Amino acid sequence: MQEKVTQRRSNKARSQDTTRKLLDAARSLFVKKGYAETGTPEIVKAAEVTRGALYHHYTDKADLFRAVVTHEAEAIANEINATALEATDPIDGLISGARGYFTAMQVPGRARLMLVDGPAVLGADGMSEIDRKAGGESLKEGLSAAAAMANKTDLPLDELSVVLSAGFDRAALEITQGGDANRFISSLEVLLRGLMR
Incomplete structure (x- = not known):
């Protein structure tokens, strides 16, 4: 039971870390280049996450x-x-x-x-x-x-x-x-x- 609780917390912590990375990277790029000129490939590269991670947390660029x-x-x-x-x-x-x-x-x-x-x-x-x-x-x-x-x-x-x-x-x-x-x-x-x- 302890192992499952630790695993859940670990997954939650990873999810929060991914979200923070995406928000930070997206904010930086949106400020620097503007919304229209910023692409999702740049965001995931800057956040050092996968495209799948982006779309797991956000529907699309507008949602992010x-x-x-x-x-x-x-x-x-x-x-x-x-x-x-x-x-x-x-x-x-x-x-x-x-x-x-x-x-x-x-x-x-x-x-x-x-x-x-x-x-x-x-x-x-x-x-x-x-x-x-x-x-x-x-x-x-x-x-x-x-x-x-x-x-x-x-x-x-x-x-x-x-x-x-x-x-x-x-x-x-x-x-x-x-x-x-x-x-x-x-x-x-x-x-x-x-x-x-």
């Missing part, structure tokens, strides 16, 4: 790309939540969360994956689904808490979340191209504090 983007979305959500939790009130939480988002998006290649290739490959619905699963509701929840504190119960939170999210993404692209993150944070703070006044 979705896994890479999902992993990135989870890392972004973790950064946002970690910084937002340090705040003492909801508006400060929104501002801190935005700072966390901009910090997370400065990881090399992440803006391309999430804001350029992601929507092109997976579509708006696919990206929205990944965002929801990774905690994309946190912006709306933060806005709701800030609106309640400011007694602004008539704000259209769904639409406001969409507008702000689009603004965050555009600002993140500007920052990755050399824009000053602190100036974007300051601008966002003016906007949010004015909105919740």
